[in-house]
Amino acid sequence: MDVRISLVAGDPLDRAGLLACLDGAAGLSVVDDGAEVLVVAGERLSAAVIDALRHSTAPAVLVVGEITDEELLRAVRHRVAAVVPRAAATADRLIDTVTAVRAGNGVLPPDLVGRLLRLIERAGPATAGLHPREVRIIALLADGLNTEEIGRRLFLSDRTVKNVVHELTSRLGLRNRAHAVAYAIRSGAI
Numbered sequence: 001m002d003v004r005i006s007l008v009a010g011d012p013l014d015r016a017g018l019l020a021c022l023d024g025a026a027g028l029s030v031v032d033d034g035a036e037v038l039v040v041a042g043e044r045l046s047a048a049v050i051d052a053l054r055h056s057t058a059p060a061v062l063v064v065g066e067i068t069d070e071e072l073l074r075a076v077r078h079r080v081a082a083v084v085p086r087a088a089a090t091a092d093r094l095i096d097t098v099t100a101v102r103a104g105n106g107v108l109p110p111d112l113v114g115r116l117l118r119l120i121e122r123a124g125p126a127t128a129g130l131h132p133r134e135v136r137i138i139a140l141l142a143d144g145l146n147t148e149e150i151g152r153r154l155f156l157s158d159r160t161v162k163n164v165v166h167e168l169t170s171r172l173g174l175r176n177r178a179h180a181v182a183y184a185i186r187s188g189a190i
Contacts, residue, residue, distance in 0.1 A: 003036055003037060004029055004031045004037075005031070006032065006039070007019065007038075007041075008039070009040075009042070021091035026095075027095075028098060037060070038053070038060040041062075042063075044067070049062075050074065053078035057079075060080045060082075061082045061084060062082065062084070063089050067083065069119055072116055073116075076116070081105070083107075083112055084107070085109060088109075129187075130184060135189050136154060138180055138184040138190055141177055142181045142185070
């Protein structure tokens with residue numbers, strides 16, 4: 001059975017290149033709906049690329065010219081399972097990568113694996129976008145402590161606790177403290 005893939009490209013030339021490499025290749029078929037793997041191509045991880053990733057439930061293969069550390073983390077958060085440098089994007093490599101992603105595997109060039117591991121190590125539990133102090137405060141909120149109790153426990157003023165909670169809920173687009181606790185739990189930060 002063919003692997004159903006959808007294509008998203010930054011420009012018509014990228015799309016034509018992806019079609020030429022993938023459409024009709026043994027075991028692959030390009031579809032508009034019901035894709036098992038999304039293949040996204042662009043020079044950078046643009047807002048349009050992030051939007052395409054956000055609206056897809058399928059794991060993605062990202063074909064990109066350049067990617068910063070922040071973009072790499074963002075890509076992984078949006079179900080990117082493989083990154084193929086544009087300069088190395090041959091038909092055979094794309095087919096192998098799509099097939100690997102469909103099988104549940106991840107594919108990254110060695111330099112990106114090293115960068116990603118360093119980023120994760122440096123971030124620790126803050127990979128969900130939470131800073132260490134925020135994680136400590138949210139964990140205490142989850143334990144049922146109020147602002148004053150959290151302040152006493154962490155040797156912070158009430159105002160500092162309130163400011164930290166307000167800043168993180170604003171930054172992450174969370175509605176309230178309960179939403180912040182739920183976010184931290186779902187993301188594995190607490």
